[in-house]
Amino acid sequence: TTVDSKLSNSYTDEYTAGLDHQLIPDLGVRVNFVRKIEQNPYGSVNTSQDINSFTPVTRTDIGRDGITGTGDDQSIVLYNLLPQFVGVNNTLIRNFKGVGANYSTIEVSMTKRFSHKWMAMAGYDRTKRNLRQDLSYDPNTLNWGGNSGVHYWDWSFKSVFQYQLPYGLNVTTTFNSQRGETYARTQSITGLTQGNFTATIDHLGQYFFPTVKLWNARAEKQFKITENQRLSAMFDLFNIPNRNTPLGFVTTTGLTFGRQITGVLNPRIFRLGAEYKF
DSSP: OEEOTTOOOOEEEEEEEEEEEEEETTEEEEEEEEEEEEESOEEEEETTOOGGGEEEEEEEEOTTTTOTTSTTOEEEEEEEEOGGGTTOOOEEEEEOSSEEEEEEEEEEEEEEEEETTEEEEEEEEEEEEEOOOOOOSOHHHHHHSTTTTOEEEEEEEEEEEEEEEGGGEEEEEEEEEEOOOEEEEEEEEOOOTTOOEEEEEEEEEEEEOOOEEEEEEEEEEEEEEETTEEEEEEEEEESTTOOOOEEEEOOBSSTTTTTSEEEEOOOOEEEEEEEEEO
16 A cells, blocks of 8 residues: 555535524524535545446346346446456555535524523424545446435434422433434445445435434432532433334345344333432
8 A cells, every 4th residue: 555645634624604592581592504524535546447447347237126127127337347457456545636525504493591490402403415426446436336426415303301390300301303314225246357346226315214203301319418419310211102213224135125124223211320429
């Protein structure tokens, strides 16, 4: 591996603009815009290969249903490495022109400050994600890599409510909801001279896991031992409705694509705890 003598660090530009306003006593609203841009990206590339080192070949994508010969089959073009370049690897770490991944977020939140024994906060944000193209000279990676042409929107909602009961007992509950993570359909391409290649057929931003909704609660009681010592007893309850939202699917092209679940939200859990402050 060789490092380019002109290699320089990547960096991130971030711009934020916001507005805060008090609607009524103890109740305020905030609107923020955040723009984040990764600049001067760098990565490792094999300089012994370029587009002229490959020849196009055709393969069949059997589609979402995973069955050959149905209406969603299609031909896709990949690239076979010419025999004289097989096994030749001159790795160079270098910068690439242009920007890396970049994000734009709009946030809206409302806050009820603690008064009259209660407080509450709620916020919603929406983010546009533009992921960086894969850094490579390999046309298979550029055309069928995981980050090729990825642009999609994410969103989330968060809220918290706290109430102070008699005898120093505090009850807090939170409710969060967010769009499920995106996933892509992939297919293993065989028979290439350089070896098998996993092609991302349907890219990120086309499929999403179900929306994740999570409701938690905590009850806490503080005991004063001395002027500077406190003991807190806590009871936490997570995932109160005991939702089993899928968090992972099989993403390989086939009969199980998007159907076979590989992970779910943790079940309802309760926890007892204590905290000593001095």
